[in-house]
Amino acid sequence: MNEIILVDTRELIAHEKVRIRHALYLVLAMLISGRFNAPLLIDSKTKVVLDGHHRCYAAHRLGLKRIPCYPVDYLTDDSIRVYSWQTGLPVEKKEVIKMALSPGVFPHKTTRHEYNVPDFQPIKLKELWK
Numbered sequence: 001m002n003e004i005i006l007v008d009t010r011e012l013i014a015h016e017k018v019r020i021r022h023a024l025y026l027v028l029a030m031l032i033s034g035r036f037n038a039p040l041l042i043d044s045k046t047k048v049v050l051d052g053h054h055r056c057y058a059a060h061r062l063g064l065k066r067i068p069c070y071p072v073d074y075l076t077d078d079s080i081r082v083y084s085w086q087t088g089l090p091v092e093k094k095e096v097i098k099m100a101l102s103p104g105v106f107p108h109k110t111t112r113h114e115y116n117v118p119d120f121q122p123i124k125l126k127e128l129w130k
Contacts, residue, residue, distance in 0.1 A: 004039045004120055006066040006128070009059055011047045012040070015100035017108045018057045026058040035122040036068055041080075041115060044071035048100040050080070051113045064128040070117050081114045 030036060036059070040052030049056050050072075059067045072080055075093050082091045091111055099106055 007069045013048045013100045016106045023054045023057040037122045039068040039070045042069045043074035085109045
């Protein structure tokens with residue numbers, strides 16, 4: 001059974017751009033609350049960020065050393081579905097991984113993932129700076 005783990009921020013690979021304004025809003029929200037409230041969804045094999053690009057960017061800006069992540073076997077886990085935000089049509093999971101491992105990234109809000117995450121208790125930021 002998958003569980004939430006702490007992953008070194010330097011290991012994570014994005015597949016999509018972020019909107020800086022929203023990411024900076026999250027930086028502020030995290031600083032005010034002093035907590036990281038939701039884990040990122042990542043592929044367990046490649047460490048590609050599937051969901052949580054803005055939280056990942058905010059964590060980098062805050063200088064966090066580790067980020068709570070929910071690792072999954074993305075390519076084989078049928079409970080995780082991915083769609084296009086624009087068309088609502090399915091997106092090939094292999095294309096998401098391929099883009100992340102290439103020099104480029106998809107535009108902001110290209111993919112939307114549907115999945116279930118186990119219960120998560122927010123983690124104090126001071127624990128993630130260690």
